[in-house]
Amino acid sequence: MAERNVSDAEALIAARARNVLPAGGFGNVTFDVVIREGRGGRVWDESGNEYLDFLLGSGPMLVGHAHPDVTAAVQAQVARGSTFFVNNELGVQLAEEIVAAVPCAEKVRYLSSGSEATFYAMRLARAHRGRGKIMKFEGGFHGMSDYALMSMAPARPGNFPQAAPDTAGIPDSVRDEILIAPFNDAETAVSLIREHQDELAGVIVEPLQRMIPPEPGFLEALRDATRECGMALIFDEVVTGFRFAYGGAQELYGVVPDICALGKVIGGGYPLAAVAGGDDFMKYFDAAEVGAENAVKQIGTLSGNPVAAAAGLATLQILKRDGAYDDLFAAGRQFMDGLTALFAKHGLAAQVLGEPPMFDILFTDAPVTDYRGAAQSDGAKLKLFNDQVLAGGLLKGDNKFYVSTAHTGADIAEALDICDRAVAAVAAT
Ligand SMILES: Cc1ncc(COP(=O)(O)O)c(C=O)c1O
Numbered sequence: 545m546a547e548r549n550v551s552d553a554e555a556l557i558a559a560r561a562r563n564v565l566p567a568g569g570f571g572n573v574t575f576d577v578v579i580r581e582g583r584g585g586r587v588w589d590e591s592g593n594e595y596l597d598f599l600l601g602s603g604p605m606l607v608g609h610a611h612p613d614v615t616a617a618v619q620a621q622v623a624r625g626s627t628f629f630v631n632n633e634l635g636v637q638l639a640e641e642i643v644a645a646v647p648c649a650e651k652v653r654y655l656s657s658g659s660e661a662t663f664y665a666m667r668l669a670r671a672h673r674g675r676g677k678i679m680k681f682e683g684g685f686h687g688m689s690d691y692a693l694m695s696m697a698p699a700r701p702g703n704f705p706q707a708a709p710d711t712a713g714i715p716d717s718v719r720d721e722i723l724i725a726p727f728n729d730a731e732t733a734v735s736l737i738r739e740h741q742d743e744l745a746g747v748i749v750e751p752l753q754r755m756i757p758p759e760p761g762f763l764e765a766l767r768d769a770t771r772e773c774g775m776a777l778i779f780d781e782v783v784t785g786f787r788f789a790y791g792g793a794q795e796l797y798g799v800v801p802d803i804c805a806l807g808k809v810i811g812g813g814y815p816l817a818a819v820a821g822g823d824d825f826m827k828y829f830d831a832a833e834v835g836a837e838n839a840v841k842q843i844g845t846l847s848g849n850p851v852a853a854a855a856g857l858a859t860l861q862i863l864k865r866d867g868a869y870d871d872l873f874a875a876g877r878q879f880m881d882g883l884t885a886l887f888a889k890h891g892l893a894a895q896v897l898g899e900p901p902m903f904d905i906l907f908t909d910a911p912v913t914d915y916r917g918a919a920q921s922d923g924a925k926l927k928l929f930n931d932q933v934l935a936g937g938l939l940k941g942d943n944k945f946y947v948s949t950a951h952t953g954a955d956i957a958e959a960l961d962i963c964d965r966a967v968a969a970v971a972a973t
Pocket residue numbers: 602656657658659660662685686687688750780781782783807808817
């Protein structure tokens with residue numbers, strides 16, 4: 545089995561981290577690596593090991609690390625001040641770009657993280673309908689708020705629509721505010737929406753849940769049922785926004801929600817996120833329009849931060865170039881097809897699930913359409929695969945490959961060589 549080479553200097557930083565950080569880390573990944581720098585589609589650790597980077601900062605670095613255009617835009621703004629709390633032109637310009645790109649977006653409200661974006665999207669839905677409950681899907685991830693961390697990864701799936709908290713520290717009462725439905729089961733989801741319409745404010749969904757694509761007709765059924773019942777349909781596009789298409793998953797799948805949560809790519813690697821939606825919903829952020837008693841309160845110290853807006857705008861300019869998404873999808877497809885071929889070569893029951901800009905592998909050959917199906921896959925094999933690719937010089941998340949526009953066909957071929965050895969190691973167990 546391959547092992548990562550760790551220098552004394554990197555080991556010392558990891559030891560210092562254990563002194564001052566709970567569990568010795570930032571809480572984001574299970575593996576122990578200290579990254580020193582990144583350029584394009586690669587990063588280097590403090591031991592000097594080079595990695596093909598398919599973690600990409602967990603998604604934001606869609607155009608690669610330290611892209612010269614993004615760096616120049618950030619440096620120009622940093623020299624003019626970092627944050628002002630009041631409007632700045634770059635923040636206005638980025639909102640104009642989001643409104644022009646994202647089908648559901650007529651107005652934009654900035655936040656600093658994806659967790660805040662989904663949190664305020666849900667609050668907006670409640671203010672709009674004057675009801676308290678939100679429906680989400682089992683296995684769906686919407687960040688870290690008390691409302692989002694319900695039945696995201698239940699150890700023992702319960703009966704729908706009963707929610708189960710995913711973390712300690714959530715008040716008992718919150719569980720009753722969230723209804724859980726099975727992803728990709730349009731019939732059950734629609735009947736729950738109709739049955740609970742008097743108490744529901746809206747439905748929140750990842751259009752592609754983790755790496756599970758929507759079955760044909762599923763998102764359309766949610767769209768129709770929420771519209772019929774007068775409640776908000778919220779797409780969590782924190783991952784998919786500007787990654788699956790310039791207009792996000794709502795463009796790729798052709799279903800337009802009322803509200804969407806955006807993050808990651810729009811900040812170009814800096815802390816910036818947003819709620820975007822139609823005027824009928826976004827007006828609840830405006831007390832002058834709906835009255836103070838009906839309005840959603842929302843203030844954030846760094847909202848619309850000009851450095852992050854500069855990085856986001858520069859990133860979007862790169863994505864607007866001819867062929868950017870064609871190349872991204874071609875690289876991702878090459879990777880997905882190559883992995884599938886490796887499983888056949890080594891005789892392993894495994895599959896690749898997702899869309900070319902973002903996918904993962906599941907060690908099962910049974911069809912996977914929801915959380916319970918994904919939970920049947922062999923997690924120990926995935927962990928071994930992940931450890932082996934890391935040792936071989938490929939960085940990925942515990943449950944995701946993110947592809948960037950900086951990755952070339954040659955990079956993908958190199959990545960597949962690393963994966964070949966990792967799949968062989970898994971097959972040998
Ligand atoms: C679908 C989805 N929603 C929300 C979030 C939370 O975003 P953040 O980590 O910026 O709070 C994430 C983070 O990965 C996500 O994948």
